[in-house]
Amino acid sequence: MGSTRNVALDEWMAEHGHSSSSLAEALNHALIELTGTHGGLDGSSVRDWKAGRVRWPKTASRRALEAVTGLPVTALGFVPRGQTSPSPSMTPQEVPDMKRRNFVGGIAAAVAVASSAPGTGQRRLGMSDVDRLQQRFAEIIASDHRHGGQLDIEQRAGQLAEQALNLQNSGSATQRVRSSLYASAAAFRSSAMWAAIDGRRFDAAKVHMREAQALAEMSGEQAIKFRIWSHAGTLYRHTGRPADALAANDVARNLHLTRRDPLFASLGLAREGAIHGAAQDAAGTRRAFGQAQEAMLRADPAAERPVWMLAFYDQAELDSLALSAHLALGDYSTAEFHGHRCLSNLRPHMFRSSAITTTRLAHAQLAQDMPEAATATATKVPADAATQHARVTRMLQEFGAALRAKAAGSSAVQTWAEHVATWRTTA
Template identity: 60%
Template sequence: MAVNAVLKQQMADLGLTQEELAARMNAALLDITGRPGDVSDRTVRNLISGATRRPIGRTRKALEAVFRCSLKDLGFACPSTTAPPEGPVERRQFITAGTAIALTSAAPAFSVPRRVGASDIERLHRRFADVVANDHRHGGQLAIEHKAAALADEALSLQASGHASQRVRKQVYASAAAFRSSAMWAAIDGRRFEDATRHMRVAQQLAEMAGDPYIKFRIWSHAGTMYRHMGRPADAAAANDVARKLNITRQDPMFASLGLARQGAIHGAAGDGTAARRAFDQSQDAMLRAYPQAQRPVWMNAFYDQAELDSLALSAFLALGDFERAEAHGHRCLAALRPHMHRSKAIATTRVARAQLEQGDVETAIASAMSVPADASIRHPRVVGMLHTFGRRLETIAPGAALAHTWNQYARDTWRQTA
């Protein structure tokens, strides 16, 4: 097998990894056929290695659409055929009569490209805002993850659909990275860590191509949260440090505040109370220094505020066993949460219930747990897991009590809806 050096060079010219080329080919197939593609990085490896010498069908269409040239120009042998050569007139008649769909599908790869401009970027920004809003309402859902990943591929398909200035091209890459980071977050929230890791790797590559420090911050900060939830505090701290060392944390104290608050949560998970308290004090100071009207990305404005800082502190002190301090931060969080933060409210309420239970206030704890909206308590993976833990701790703290029976009956009635 001879390595396809031409294809390797074409990929290098566009700065594409094998995984990124697979994503672009799938986006092209979705655009051409209306159905998602199933190209994998293994498919691309076979194309590069020479294991696949004559790509046909959907693979051929996708390659020609992405690179805007023929298979021959990509170093492949053209698919063999026993048909005699056709003249231009006969070929046009054949296509018109028998393969109109194929002509329509292939046309975008060879037609005069359009100009990708500001209106396309604005459309991507609007769709990203919708993804962020859905995440705050529902959180962790597989549908959100898949939608965000599909929108990332759609953004990348713009790169193959027309000409763009370097500035616009970087904005397209930044939008694709933002969508992928949302897919990553939905997977983290849904406890699908393998999928989250896959989204993270693609998002990091796209962010580098975009050169956008804001989306780099989001991705690395999410990575720190992911590793914290996976029980890997050392990796979590290392990833979060990448975000904290970006220049934007020096330019805007609000980003510094978020980085420090997430670092505090990581210290809490690692059992370092002194470091956690110091991080949250520094985070609070940075937030007070931040200019409220500064221009920030939509994802930052949509979620980070005093309520989120207190939510992270609630998580940290709950992990440290400082239940009184955790409950105090929890009440501050719930009092300050904006109305659209449904997912955050359910998580904070569940954690407050746990903090109350650990302090022996069983009746209040059960009332808090039962106030979690039923939708979240049966559909949000993180909330479901925390409520199951709450039930187990209740059995340990107040075994056989009437209040424990009340909770168990409520839980059975609620979770029966998932059956």
């Protein structure tokens, strides 16, 4: 008898923006949390489930599916051995709100068991619950630095924000734990906001921004307030609203945190410099980056800071922002200097930043009438970033158009055309 396609799983994946490979990756992460070992699932495993070739996955895979989706596997179209159709007890249509209100995932389910007081129905939340959420936050940060801007990252971060809020309403806690859970929810929502900005989904970014700002206020945590308002400045910069960008960035810069820690002051000033560059304010750009550099030199490298700050802000990121600002100003030789210095200091895990910086460096070289050098630089951008990261894709399309206009008929144009053609086979 032929296999029957699993329509319920197919529809859930489409609704949540998952490909077979991305769902397999999410399931493998869940299996590490649940069992301590990698599941070894890949896109072909998920395709077998969707096609109905495997109607009842292994026990560990079923647990991971329920952890990731927040649904019982029978609601995802899987059929227990000995049955001919899914259990009628629960279908996706009967539980539409569960996917949004009761998304608890593997970690939240484990927390629910671990946090219940023996002999009572009352849960007691603690910092161990916060620590588990922070582990997932670190995974989101790592995914962003590797892939950047992807809808899947935005969705996962949003779901984890809901998970943190679900925990708030599931038991008693001290004020410290409550504040930390709100801060975790705000952190996840700010990552969803950043993924949307990076993917040029600006309307979605604004929705995430408003939710993140409210959660940050409830948390009272200065570091996450800084991150959200600093991201807001970047959002307004990318949407051509420099006055709003400066106002939002000023909220971040005026937090007491920037007076306690010069590294936060440096980041706020560097992003201010990028905004001045976009607004064609050369003097403001130079002043802000000079102050940002001075503040960075004053910062204690051993100070305790949030994982998101430690993961990305350093001399390379300061130079990346300076590259963007001077490129916008038309100061191409200074932009090229900062581009080279950024790439020489960039940490290995910063794949997304490397692709963006390399693309901007190619633009700076082309603007100085160096088409061959610019083309050689642009071809170093990995194919996956060139075809899947919205900002990089757009900048490379602009590079190609500028190259054809500046060096029509040259060998550089031919080299670039041949290189772009290879993306169709490798993407």
